Every structure is written in C-alpha cells, then in structure tokens.
Amino acid sequence: MSETMDMIVEKDKKLKEGWEGISRFFRANSLWMLMYCTGCCAIELPQAMTSRYDMERLGMGPMATPRQADVLLVTGYLSVKTLRRVIYAYEQMSTPKYLVAFGPCPINGGIYYDAYAVINRLDQYLPVDVYIAGCMPKPEAVMNGFQDLIDGIKNKTADGWKRYRDNYEWYKKNQVESLGELRIKDEFHE
Amino acid sequence: MNMNQVFLGTLTGLIILVFAFFWQTTLSGVTRKIVARFHKRYGPKFYQEFRDIFKLLTKTGISHGWVYNFGVMMALGGIMGTAMFMPVMQFAAFPGLDNIFIYVYLFAVGMLGMAMSAVGSGNPLAGIGVMRALTQMVGYEVPFMVVVLAMVYGHGTASVSELAAVQQTAGLATWNIVKMPIGTLVGFICLLGMLGKKPFETFIAPAEIASGPMVEYGGKQLGMLMLLHEFSIFIEVSLFVNLFLGGAVTVVGYAIKYVGVFVLASLISQALGRFKIDQVIKYFYRWPIALALVQALIVIFLGWGV
Numbered sequence: 001m002s003e004t005m006d007m008i009v010e011k012d013k014k015l016k017e018g019w020e021g022i023s024r025f026f027r028a029n030s031l032w033m034l035m036y037c038t039g040c041c042a043i044e045l046p047q048a049m050t051s052r053y054d055m056e057r058l059g060m061g062p063m064a065t066p067r068q069a070d071v072l073l074v075t076g077y078l079s080v081k082t083l084r085r086v087i088y089a090y091e092q093m094s095t096p097k098y099l100v101a102f103g104p105c106p107i108n109g110g111i112y113y114d115a116y117a118v119i120n121r122l123d124q125y126l127p128v129d130v131y132i133a134g135c136m137p138k139p140e141a142v143m144n145g146f147q148d149l150i151d152g153i154k155n156k157t158a159d160g161w162k163r164y165r166d167n168y169e170w171y172k173k174n175q176v177e178s179l180g181e182l183r184i185k186d187e188f189h190e
Numbered sequence: 191m192n193m194n195q196v197f198l199g200t201l202t203g204l205i206i207l208v209f210a211f212f213w214q215t216t217l218s219g220v221t222r223k224i225v226a227r228f229h230k231r232y233g234p235k236f237y238q239e240f241r242d243i244f245k246l247l248t249k250t251g252i253s254h255g256w257v258y259n260f261g262v263m264m265a266l267g268g269i270m271g272t273a274m275f276m277p278v279m280q281f282a283a284f285p286g287l288d289n290i291f292i293y294v295y296l297f298a299v300g301m302l303g304m305a306m307s308a309v310g311s312g313n314p315l316a317g318i319g320v321m322r323a324l325t326q327m328v329g330y331e332v333p334f335m336v337v338v339l340a341m342v343y344g345h346g347t348a349s350v351s352e353l354a355a356v357q358q359t360a361g362l363a364t365w366n367i368v369k370m371p372i373g374t375l376v377g378f379i380c381l382l383g384m385l386g387k388k389p390f391e392t393f394i395a396p397a398e399i400a401s402g403p404m405v406e407y408g409g410k411q412l413g414m415l416m417l418l419h420e421f422s423i424f425i426e427v428s429l430f431v432n433l434f435l436g437g438a439v440t441v442v443g444y445a446i447k448y449v450g451v452f453v454l455a456s457l458i459s460q461a462l463g464r465f466k467i468d469q470v471i472k473y474f475y476r477w478p479i480a481l482a483l484v485q486a487l488i489v490i491f492l493g494w495g496v
C-alpha cells in the first residue's frame with residue numbers, strides 16, 4: 001500500500017517538475033518590464049529598446065502597471081521616499097517576479113554612498129536577481145544583464161521571489177527600520 | 191434542428207475556435223515582426239504571442255473579488271461563443287443562424303463582462319477605461335450599422351454567409367468593396383475603432399490611464415484577457431472580410447484577405463497618434479456617419495450596389 005503511495009507521490013513530483021520546466025521556458029522568453037525610472041540609468045533603456053539593440057528580440061516589452069509585469073527595473077539610486085513606492089510596486093506584482101538593479105547605486109550607494117536621503121544596499125530591502133554594473137551601464141551591458149536574467153530563470157538561480165517569501169520577516173524588519181513605518185493606503189476599502 | 195445537427199454544429203464550432211486561436215495568435219506575432227521591421231528592428235519570434243499567453247497562464251493570479259473573476263469568465267465565454275458562429279470560408283457551425291444581429295448582441299455580452307470585471311477591480315483608471323471603451327463603441331457602432339443595414343436592405347438577407355455567397359457569384363465585380371466603396375471605407379474606419387488601433391486607442395492609452403480596463407489584471411486573468419483579445423480580433427476581421435471582401439472560397443484567398451486587412455490596420459496604427467475621447471466621438475459622428483448615410487441613400491434610392 002505504502003509502495004503504491006510512494007509511486008504516486010514520485011509520479012506527482014515528476015509531473016510537477018515537468019510542468020515547472022515548461023513554465024520556466026515560457027517565463028524566460030516572455031519578460032514584461034515595469035520600469036521604475038527615477039535614476040539616471042534609465043537613459044540607457046531607450047537605446048536598448050529601439051532599433052539599435054532591439055530588446056523585443058528577447059521577448060521583452062514595457063508594461064503599464066505592476067500587476068501585468070514580470071520584471072521590475074530599478075534604474076539607479078533610490079531615495080528613502082522612492083524606496084517605499086518600489087516596495088509597493090514589487091509587492092503588487094504577481095509571482096514569479098524578478099528584480100533587476102542598474103548601476104552601482106543599488107549595490108553600495110555609488111556616488112550617493114554618504115547621502116542622508118539615499119539607501120545604500122537595495123538587497124537589504126528587496127531581493128535582487130541581477131545587478132548590471134557600470135555608471136551608467138551601456139546598452140550592451142543592459143542587454144547582457146537581461147540575457148543573464150533569462151539564463152538565471154532557465155537554470156533556477158533567479159529565485160528572488162522565493163527568497164522574499166521565505167525571509168519576509170528579515171526584509172520587513174529592514175524596511176521598517178529604514179522607512180519608519182510601512183503603511184498601505186487603501187482608498188477604496190477604508 | 192435535431193440533436194445530430196446540434197452535435198455536429200457544436201463540433202464544427204469548437205474546430206473553428208481552435209483554428210481561430212492558432213491562426214490569429216500566429217498572425218499577431220507575425221504582425222509584431224512586420225511592425226518591428228518598419229521600425230528598423232528585428233522583432234520577436236513569430237510565436238511570441240503564444241509564449242506570452244502561456245506564460246501568463248502559468249503565473250499566479252490574485253483576485254479582486256468574485257465580480258472580477260466572474261466578469262473575466264463571462265467575457266471570455268461570450269467572445270468564444272460569438273466566434274463559434276463565425277463562418278470561415280464555407281464552414282459555418284450553425285448554418286442559418288449566422289445572422290448579423292447575432293454578432294452584434296453576443297459580442298456585447300463579452301464586452302459587458304469585461305466592463306463588469308474591470309470595474310469590479312476597484313481601480314479608478316479601470317473605470318475611466320471602461321467608460322471610454324463603451325463611449326467609443328457608441329461612436330463606431332452607429333456608422334457601421336448604417337452601412338450594414340443598407341447592405342442587408344440591398345441584398346435582402348441578413349445572414350453573413352449568404353451575404354458572402356452573394357458576392358462570390360461573379361468574381362471581383364460583385365464584391366461589396368467595388369459595389370459599395372464608400373461603405374467599405376466607413377467599414378474599415380469602424381474596424382480600426384473596433385480593433386482599438388491607434389487613432390482610436392483611447393481606451394487603452396498605456397501612458398495616460400495605464401492601459402485602462404486592464405490596469406489591475408495580472409497572471410491568469412490577464413492571460414484570459416489576451417485570449418479574449420485574439421478571439422475578438424478574429425471576429426472583427428472575419429466580419430469585415432465576409433461583409434465587404436466577398437468572404438473566401440479557398441484557403442489562399444481567405445489568408446490573403448484576412449492578413450491584408452489585419453496588417454493594413456496594424457500599419458496604419460503605427461503611423462498615427464492617439465485621439466482624445468471627445469475627438470473620437472466627434473470624428474465618428476462627422477465623417478464616417480455622413481459617408482454611411484450617403485451610402486445608404488445611394489443603395490436605397492438609386493439602387494446601386496445591389
């Protein structure tokens with residue numbers, strides 16, 4: 001009896017893995033971006049999107065709202081004020097979701113390392129899947145970073161959304177420490 | 191109609207649905223590639239739209255309440271039901287039931303389902319988008335129906351497959367694009383409005399109202415909306431091909447007409463800017479409606495184009 005149960009569980013697991021593999025193929029080849037363009041690295045995105053580098057070849061395209069998007073692009077420095085909005089946007093996206101950070105500012109603060117209003121390390125607050133280096137990163141580097149993200153999705157290393165789910169307490173603690181208070185204003189249900 | 195006919199008709203309808211999905215989704219991808227070439231880009235793979243739809247269906251979808259979920263299903267069901275009635279070449283699921291008014295009314299079920307679902311999400315931008323979509327519908331329906339009713343009056347039948355068959359009697363000379371050129375022009379402008387192509391893209395407006403009705407959709411629900419979008423394009427373009435371009439007898443003729451209409455509409459969309467909603471209504475109620483009335487008067491009083 002238990003052997004048949006084991007077989008069923010094993011079969012179920014295999015089926016689930018197969019389905020996950022198919023899902024990863026589709027997710028890797030159809031990435032919709034939400035561009036959070038408050039930093040200066042955003043200036044490199046138009047070249048990457050238009051005819052010179054043509055991001056659409058990879059199946060990527062811009063989307064209007066967080067709900068529709070798969071990838072959140074944080075292009076450059078984040079002040080404490082904008083960090084709050086980025087967290088709202090990230091939490092609105094439906095899983096699986098990925099986060100790409102541009103330039104040195106989200107890594108260690110960059111040239112804003114001692115600014116009082118700018119956060120230094122983004123991965124204290126949100127899980128980052130890919131960093132793109134360069135101040136600002138050239139369009140080649142941007143395209144390379146997106147290729148890295150696609151490879152990461154294919155071989156399961158881009159799992160920031162799982163890390164965020166598993167370590168939510170830690171991320172939440174850091175967010176609250178930095179922002180003071182996390183308050184979601186819900187105009188429709190108040 | 192006995193049970194056997196109902197069964198066969200349903201089967202044919204399902205085959206038409208499967209055909210419509212693969213045909214229109216492939217064509218949307220190809221059109222994205224053509225548009226990309228116009229931008230001097232390389233463009234995505236031609237099966238990109240399939241990837242997008244299946245990716246969305248594998249994502250998790252959050253709900254905004256049962257109205258939101260039910261509205262999506264009602265919209266998809268309504269549009270799929272409408273698509274089953276559409277004659278493709280000589281194949282029609284329910285012969286004798288493909289009356290023009292079937293499409294007008296069944297299509298509205300899908301549109302209303304989508305409106306209900308979008309408003310159910312509670313986002314004000316969705317409400318604005320729905321309001322604009324329905325206002326635009328009032329704009330293009332009137333001139334389109336004037337032309338179609340003139341055509342129905344002239345040919346003495348309201349069945350879409352019969353209207354197509356009438357045009358196949360003597361080749362090009364009997365097509366409605368030759369017999370009713372003004373009406374065809376009006377029909378094409380209204381088709382741009384139905385497809386939401388660019389001068390009439392007001393209800394989507396991604397940069398202005400964050401894609402309007404779709405603003406709160408994500409994951410599975412957005413995937414279902416994309417399916418709905420492909421089916422509704424199929425209905426609208428098929429209707430235009432059947433009514434104005436003489437339907438189609440062969441696969442090649444069908445493909446050429448359908449692809450030609452859809453690609454032309456997509457390319458026009460790339461060259462134009464977006465109207466404001468009051469401009470849309472003023473536009474539709476100025477030129478298309480005037481031309482439609484002229485065409486109707488010609489058909490009724492001069493008897494041309496019958």
